[in-house]
Amino acid sequence: MTLQISATNPEHPGLLLDLPWGLPLDEWPEHHLVPLPRGISRHVVRYARAGDEVLAVKELAERPALHEYELLRSLDRLGIPAVDPLAVVTGRTGEDGEPLETALITRHLGGSLPYRSMFETTMRPSTMNRLMDALAVLLVRLHLVGFAWGDCSLSNTLFRRDAGAFAAYLVDAETGEVQTTLSRGQREYDIDLARVNIAGELLDLEASGALHPSVDPIEFALAITERYNDLWTELTRQSVYPANKRHYIDRRIRRLNDLGFDVAEMQIGSSSDGDSVTFLPKVVDAGHHQRQLLRLTGLDTEENQARRLLGDLESWMATQDDYAPGDPAGARTEVLAHRWVREVFRPTVRAVPLGLRGGMDPAQLYHELLEHRWYMSEEAEGDVGLETATEDYVRRLADSASDEGGEPREDGERPS
Structure with missing residues (x-):
């Protein structure tokens, strides 16, 4: 048999040739390996170094290896979070010729x-x-692009x-x-497998003492089904809005936020029926929005x-001609x-006289103006626009201050 390296990058085969392909993976010398969890x-899996690259090498039969390699390449083209496929090495023979x-x-x-590895110290619920x-x-995301996983589990996932x-x-x-699309039955099969696999994995952690005592493995496994269904419904139901119904988009964002998700990316496209909107969800940790806003705008809130x-x-960015979705950290x-x-932001805040702000900082004031716009748009069943909402907000504040003898309203109270 002849050793053959099929790679996505023409530079990789040269780097990979120095690895000991004539030895079974579990016998590779330590100087080739990288001690990562x-x-x-x-299957046997090892981390190895080739030039400046750290690689994950997995041994398996040729047919499933080639199948997985092509699937990972397809997921890469579809923009799905998955490990990056580099190469497949076939035709390997040992020193004994086997x-x-x-x-x-x-x-x-x-x-x-x-x-x-994440449960080596007891993880909070x-x-x-x-x-x-x-x-x-x-x-x-996998199901949206027609990918049936067939073995969803914590073990088959990396977390970052x-x-x-x-x-x-x-x-x-x-x-x-x-596939082009997945049927409901195919999706439910994946979800059922995920639930069973996750329950088993958490029960193993519980048996080893690595699970927080307040965590019920079965309840946690069942919860992923509910979270999946809620998110699937919110992302796949009809999302076409008339041009003057921007508050509908705000409503969808609020629902995603209530489910515990942020909007990592939003795209607005025009059609004869109205504006179609697609959302890409993201899970965020405490303080994420504060840090991101400070980095992007300098506003400390x-x-x-x-x-x-x-x-x-x-x-607002999604409506700009020079917006480039998919690059949230880009210049x-x-x-x-x-x-x-x-x-x-600044012109809107400055439109509210200092004497009517009641001690509110600019970020809280802008937040309240957005809330006021939301309520007005809901009542009008159409987007009233930020300028109109701000004018109405100022008028109500002025009326309220006049009724109360010139005293501005308390911070955080929406004008009635």
Whole structure:
């Protein structure tokens, strides 16, 4: 047999040739390996270094290896969070001339951990909930593109924490299948497997003493079904709005927030029926919005204020011709964010006279103006616009102050 390396990048085969392909993976010398935590797998998996790359190498039969390699490439093209496929090595033979299993090579996902490593210190239930939310987001995203996983579990997932956000990445696609769309039965099969697998994995953690005593493994496993169904419904139901119904979009964002998800990306497209809106959810940790708003705009606010202001910023950016969705940390987004501060935030705040603010800081005032716009739009059954809402807000404040003998209203009380 002849050793053959099929790679996504023409530079990789040269780097990979130096690895000891003539030895079974569990016999590779230590100087080739990188001591990183590994999850549970039915196959032998090792982390190795090739040049500047850290690779995950998995041994399995040739047919499933090639199948998984192509599936991972498809997921990469679809923009789904999964490990990055680099190569497949076939035609391996040992020193005795006997054939060795094919090796599937993926790039190590920096900053990620398998779930068991995350439970080495007892994890708080609130953190566990966010991890389960991240897994629900991953499963929904897979199903939206027609990918039936066939073995959803904590063991087949890597978790990454980045600037307060939690994300789950598919790490094992061996049992997967890509179709144009999935039937309800196919999706429910995946969800049932996830529930059973997660219950078993959490029961194992409980038996080893690594699970928080307040956590019921069965209830946690059942919860992912509810989280999945809620998120699937919110993301897949009809999302076409008339152009003057922007408050409908705000309502959808609020519902996602109530489910515990942030909006990582929003796209607005025009059609003959109205504006169609798509959302990409993200699971976030406490303080995430505060840090993100400070980084993008320089505004230092409380967490709930930051969440509301970021929602308005995202909605405003999606209407700009030079908005580039999918690059939330990019330079273009920062330029737009500063433009929003200059053209929207500051002029709106300045439209409210200092004597009527009741001691509110600018972030709280803007938050209240957005709330006032929301209520007015709901009552009018159409978006009234921020300028109109601000004028009405100021008028009501002035009337209220006049009725109370010139005293401004208390901070946080919406004008009636």
